[in-house]
Amino acid sequence: MLEIPLRAGTRCLSRVSRSFSSSASKSQLELVHQVWKPQADRPPLVSSGCKPIIFMHGLFGSKQNNRSISKLLASQLNTDIFTIDLRNHGDSPHSDHHNYASMADDVEAFIHKFELDKPVLMGHSMGAKTAMTVALRSPDLVSSVIAVDNGPVRASLGSEFAKYIEGMKEIERAGVTKQAEADSILQRYEESLPIRQFLLTNLVRPKGENTLKWRVPVSTLGEALSNMADFPYGESDELKYTGPSLFIRGTRSNYVRDKSLPLIKQFFxxxxxxxxxxGHWVTSENPEGFRKGTKT
Structure with missing residues (x-):
């Protein structure tokens, strides 16, 4: 079993007064977040935890996507879970720079700001690569890594993501006023209703306006798709994260193939x-399987 450092004993405090050995982050973006705490009247399903968890969503996601599973895991692991909106997503600030180095800057700044004592970094897809980037370049900030359906690889994204961008741009041009109108357009780009519903969580009605708008910068994310397929480090890099790491992969997904396992072992x-x-959307397609997979 993976030994994620969740020490038995009293419930942990996620804020502590301590100095960090890593240098302060360069990021000036303040990520919006939500904290999920254990239920006081329910015993934990595993040993009590003393390391907070930072949970990072994937491309086009937000902290909202991880509400249910975070609430459950907070009690299961008896620790605080911080669900964050990565840059250009959810309620966090927008930036023209969207790559793993800049997102890692943001996460490191978040750890410093809230004085989190070596949190567990858990992320899905884009969030997984962000977690890996932080762990490799600032290992002293991290106690362990849980990467969900992505690895430290440079591989092309599925063609569906480019289609999503095109569909979202068409919705933008159409100036729709109802979710149903947006969904009708998006059907031409994605057959799956759950995936369309996921993408449409980013469509909001600004106060005082009738037209629905994307809360994510569609053009910026479209230009960044190649960055999302990339990874800051390659086989020739000697960086390693020697702490405990767990890679959870979907059996019907191609994001973490067997041929990438040696590279995972090299870095982690x-x-x-x-x-x-x-499939790729592990936490939403099989939340119970994901929960069991995170048990220590």
Missing amino acids: PNSQIRDVEA
């Missing part, structure tokens, strides 16, 4: 792989 020598019956 103390890592384990766990398979969950799901």
Whole structure:
């Protein structure tokens, strides 16, 4: 079993007074977040935790996507879970720069701001690569990593993401006033209703306006798709994160293929792989399988 450092004992405090050995982050963006705490009247399902968890969503996602599973995991692991909106997503600020180095800057700044004592970094897809980037370049800030359906690889994104961008741009041009109108347009780009509903969580009605608008900068994210397929480090880099790491992959997904396992071991020598019956959207397709996969 993966030994994520969740120490038995009293409930942890996620803020502590301490100095960090890593240098302060360069990021000037303040990420919007929500904190999920254990339920006081329910015993934890595993040993009590003393490391907070930072949970990071994937491309086009937000902290809202991880509400249910975070609430459950907070009690299961008996620790605070910080769900964050990464830059250009949810309620966090927008920036023309959207790559893993800049997102890692933001997360490191978040850790410093809230004085989190070596949190567990957990992320899905884009969030997983962000977590890996932080762990490799600032290992002293992190106690462990849980990467969901992505690895430290440079590989092309599925063609569906470019289609999503085109569909979102068409909705933008159409000036729709109802979600149903947007969904009708998006059907030409994505057949799956759950995926369309996921994308449409980004469509909001600004106060005082009739037209629905995307809360994410569609053009910026479209230009950044190649960055999302990239990873800051390659086989020739000697960086390693030697803390415990867990890679959860969907059995029906191609994002973490067997051929990438040696590279995972190169960067994360103390890592384990766990398979969950799901496609790429592991946490929403099989939340119970994901929850069981995170048990220590």
